[in-house]
Amino acid sequence: MAxxxxxxxxxxxxxxxxxxxxxxxxxxTSGYTSRVEDIVGDDLVVxxxxxxxxxxxxxxxxxxxxxxAAGDGCHYRFFSVHRSxxxxxxxxxxxxxxxxxxxxxxxKRGFFRIKVNLTATVRVVDQExxxxxxxxxxxxxxxGSGLAFAWPKSVPLHLNAALAINDIPGIGTTExxxxxxxxxxxxxxxxxxxxxxxxxxxxxxxxxxxxxxRYLFHVQRAQVERVKDE
Numbered sequence: 001m002a003x004x005x006x007x008x009x010x011x012x013x014x015x016x017x018x019x020x021x022x023x024x025x026x027x028x029t030s031g032y033t034s035r036v037e038d039i040v041g042d043d044l045v046v047x048x049x050x051x052x053x054x055x056x057x058x059x060x061x062x063x064x065x066x067x068x069a070a071g072d073g074c075h076y077r078f079f080s081v082h083r084s085x086x087x088x089x090x091x092x093x094x095x096x097x098x099x100x101x102x103x104x105x106x107x108k109r110g111f112f113r114i115k116v117n118l119t120a121t122v123r124v125v126d127q128e129x130x131x132x133x134x135x136x137x138x139x140x141x142x143x144g145s146g147l148a149f150a151w152p153k154s155v156p157l158h159l160n161a162a163l164a165i166n167d168i169p170g171i172g173t174t175e176x177x178x179x180x181x182x183x184x185x186x187x188x189x190x191x192x193x194x195x196x197x198x199x200x201x202x203x204x205x206x207x208x209x210x211x212x213x214r215y216l217f218h219v220q221r222a223q224v225e226r227v228k229d230e
Contacts, residue, residue, distance in 0.1 A: 008103040011076050012036055012044070012069060020049055021066040022059050031068065032057055037088050039099060044080065048093035056093060058085050064217045065097065071105065078103040079217060113143045114216045114223075120149050121164040131162070139165070144213040146178065146200040155183050155197050163199070169218075171211050177202045 019031035032049030039045065049057045059065065059082040069076040080097040088094040118139045124132045140148040147165070155161075159180045166173050178199035187193050201209070 004105045005102045006076070006105055008076075008078055008100045009039070011071060011103055011105070012039060012099075014038060017070040018046060019068040020046070021068075022057075022063060031066075034095075036069075037092060037094050042099045043083070044097040044099040045088055045094050046097060048085065048095060058095070064214065066217075067097075069103065074105055076103040076105055079221060113141045113148075114219050115140070116142045116216075116219055118142070118168060119166045120147070121166060122149060122151070123162040124155060125160040125162065127156070127159065134164075136166070140196050142212070142216060144209050144216065145204075146181070146198065148182075148196045148198040150186075151195045151197045152192075154185070154195055155180050157181065157183065160202070161197075161199055168212070168215055170215055171208075174208060176204050176208075 014036050016036045018034040018036065020034050021031040032051070034046045034049045037045045037047055051057050061082060061084065063082045065080045065082055067078055067080055069078070078100040080100055083096045083098060085093070085095050116139055119136055120139050121134050121136045123134045126132065135151075137149050137151060140150055142148075147163075149163075157180055161178050161180060162175070163178055164173055164175045168174065179202055180197060181200050182196075182198035184196045184198070185193050186196055
């Protein structure tokens with residue numbers, strides 16, 4: 001996490017507006033609106049989120065959640081786990097979430113993109129359909145719907161790239177077709193510039209995407225624990 005870590009209990013309050021993302025949310029989509037109804041021990045009680053049809057959205061028990069909380073001129077974000085659902089004070093439909101120890105304070109709202117220590121074997125498909133020779137490169141960051149990898153030269157937008165994401169813990173190596181969505185030049189002091197190529201997964205199964213997101217939750221929690229221990 002790049003922002004300041006604070007005690008979650010000190011920045012969460014009854015009535016505070018929340019935005020909740022489930023494990024299967026697509027990157028860059030809106031989460032579900034909620035608010036804090038109560039904090040009881042290590043239980044965070046939040047209003048039941050509703051979808052666009054005003055139908056209650058209830059995650060699975062034990063499902064990981066990514067939560068944004070509105071702050072004073074900033075946002076806070078943290079990870080939580082859904083424990084149960086019911087009615088608060090016998091009348092308000094609610095979810096019971098785990099109260100995290102820490103939250104990250106940051107300025108820019110956004111879904112999570114996690115830095116990972118992985119590599120990908122990449123084969124870029126040019127505009128004529130020719131497939132380049134495979135090149136093994138480091139992955140810069142990753143989300144549930146795409147990733148960015150380091151590349152020695154610029155790549156045109158909207159080209160396809162076939163990726164083998166190597167040795168994901170708990171998953172193994174997985175192959176996926178992707179589309180180039182961004183290409184960012186990165187200057188380096190003592191070397192030639194490189195490019196961070198952001199790609200979006202194409203045709204990835206829901207099951208595989210959910211496994212990747214669970215892996216990313218694990219990585220993020222490990223990063224938070226390391227910061228807390230420093």
